[in-house]
Each structure stands twice: as structure tokens, then as C-alpha cells.
Amino acid sequence: MNKARFITLEGIDGAGKSTQLPLIEAALKSRGIDYLMTREPGGTPLGEKLREILLHQDMQPETEALLMFASRSEHLSQVIRPALERGTWVISDRFTDASFAYQGGGRGLDYEKLEMLEEWVHGGFQPDLTLLFDVPVEMARQRLMKNASLDRFEHERGTFFEKVRKAYLDRAARFPERFCLIDSSLPLEKINVKLEEIISMLCL
Ligand SMILES: Nc1ncnc2c1ncn2[C@@H]1O[C@H](COP(=O)(O)OP(=O)(O)OP(=O)(O)O)[C@@H](O)[C@H]1O
Numbered sequence: 001m002n003k004a005r006f007i008t009l010e011g012i013d014g015a016g017k018s019t020q021l022p023l024i025e026a027a028l029k030s031r032g033i034d035y036l037m038t039r040e041p042g043g044t045p046l047g048e049k050l051r052e053i054l055l056h057q058d059m060q061p062e063t064e065a066l067l068m069f070a071s072r073s074e075h076l077s078q079v080i081r082p083a084l085e086r087g088t089w090v091i092s093d094r095f096t097d098a099s100f101a102y103q104g105g106g107r108g109l110d111y112e113k114l115e116m117l118e119e120w121v122h123g124g125f126q127p128d129l130t131l132l133f134d135v136p137v138e139m140a141r142q143r144l145m146k147n148a149s150l151d152r153f154e155h156e157r158g159t160f161f162e163k164v165r166k167a168y169l170d171r172a173a174r175f176p177e178r179f180c181l182i183d184s185s186l187p188l189e190k191i192n193v194k195l196e197e198i199i200s201m202l203c204l
């Protein structure tokens with residue numbers, strides 16, 4: 001049996017992460033893989049409380065970054081690492097790349113500071129695969145407009161998301177061995193085929 005993999009989903013708000021989760025789930029289930037789905041911020045009882053605060057309460061960018069990593073620390077020790085150790089795959093809707101994209105790219109925090117937090121919270125531990133759903137900002141906004149209520153991040157301007165998108169693409173270029181870029185402007189059927197191929201390769 002393959003070792004349990006840690007897969008993260010990334011991309012700007014409205015890129016299609018949540019939309020693709022059921023498909024990834026089905027692909028793993030059909031192969032008899034034991035997995036769990038989780039998300040950030042959140043994933044633990046404390047993390048979900050922090051998520052509520054992060055998505056709805058105004059705060060300084062530094063505070064935002066620290067709370068994201070606080071949630072992540074709890075998530076890693078209580079959920080992610082124990083699952084991987086017992087052979088369960090972990091699929092997380094966002095992880096540390098989101099901190100570099102949103103708090104770094106979007107809010108303008110120093111990458112060095114974020115790297116210090118990353119080093120403190122998870123050292124050399126990284127996802128085995130990061131699926132980056134990339135879509136033009138305007139298209140993502142059009143898709144999000146269908147939602148009734150938007151959170152604090154989703155209310156940000158287009159220029160904020162341009163910076164977030166660029167920071168994500170920079171991360172993908174810097175870590176090509178773990179990133180897989182998915183053109184999320186394509187119709188869902190095309191994305192589904194691509195994801196099925198990626199999961200097949202991972203399961204070989
Ligand atoms: N490839 C696609 N083609 C058309 N519509 C799409 C596509 N992918 C997602 N959508 C639609 O876009 C909207 C936003 O998608 P989704 O909620 O999956 O984004 P998300 O990346 O999870 O966003 P958030 O970060 O805010 O949770 C949904 O209404 C979804 O149905």
C-alpha cells in the first residue's frame with residue numbers, strides 16, 4: 001500500500017476548490033483509499049472558532065497571520081499528522097501556501113516573517129501535492145457573486161486578489177515539484193478529467 005499522502009487545494013476565493021472536493025473524494029473512494037477532508041483556517045474545534053474570527057472580525061495583518069498559524073499548529077498536531085501516521089490520506093482545503101498568498105501577497109506582510117512562522121509550526125513538513133486552481137480574478141468574482149453572503153476576504157477588492165493570485169503563481173513556480181497548476185477557467189468536465197489523471201498518477 002502507498003504511503004498516505006497530504007494533498008492541499010489552493011487558489012483565490014471563487015477559484016473552485018470546494019467545487020472539486022467531491023470529485024477528489026470520489027476518486028479516492030473508488031480506489032479504496034482511506035482519507036479525510038479538512039480545511040484551513042479550521043479543521044479542529046479551536047481552529048473552527050479561529051476561522052469564525054478570521055473570516056468576520058477586522059484585525060491587523062500581523063494578527064491575521066499569527067491566528068492562521070495558530071489554527072494550523074493545532075490542525076497539524078491534532079488532525080493532519082496523526083492521520084498520516086495511521087495511513088489515512090489528508091486533503092486540506094488550503095494550507096500554508098494560502099498564508100504566503102493572502103497575508104504575504106495580499107496584505108503585504110514580509111515573506112521572511114511568514115517563513116519564520118512556517119519553520120516554527122511545521123519545519124520541513126510540506127504537502128506531497130498542492131493543486132493550485134488558477135482563474136482570472138474577474139471570473140472568480142463573477143462566480144462568487146452568486147453566493148448570498150460573502151466573508152471578510154471575499155469582500156476584498158480585485159487588486160487584492162490580483163496580488164494573491166500572483167503570489168500563488170510565484171509559489172507554484174518556486175516549488176514545481178509539489179505544485180500542480182489547474183486552469184480553473186475551463187468547464188468543470190475538463191477539470192474533472194485532469195483531476196482524475198492526477199489522482200491516478202499519485203496512486204501508482
Ligand atoms: N470550472 C467552473 N466553471 C464554472 N463555474 C465554476 C467552476 N468552478 C467553480 N464554479 C462555481 O464558482 C463558484 C465558486 O466556486 P467554489 O465555491 O468551489 O470556490 P472556492 O475556491 O471554494 O472559493 P472559496 O475560497 O471562497 O471557498 C461556485 O458557485 C461554483 O459552482
Ligand SMILES: [Mg+2]
Pocket residue numbers: 017018019093
Ligand atoms: Mg471553498
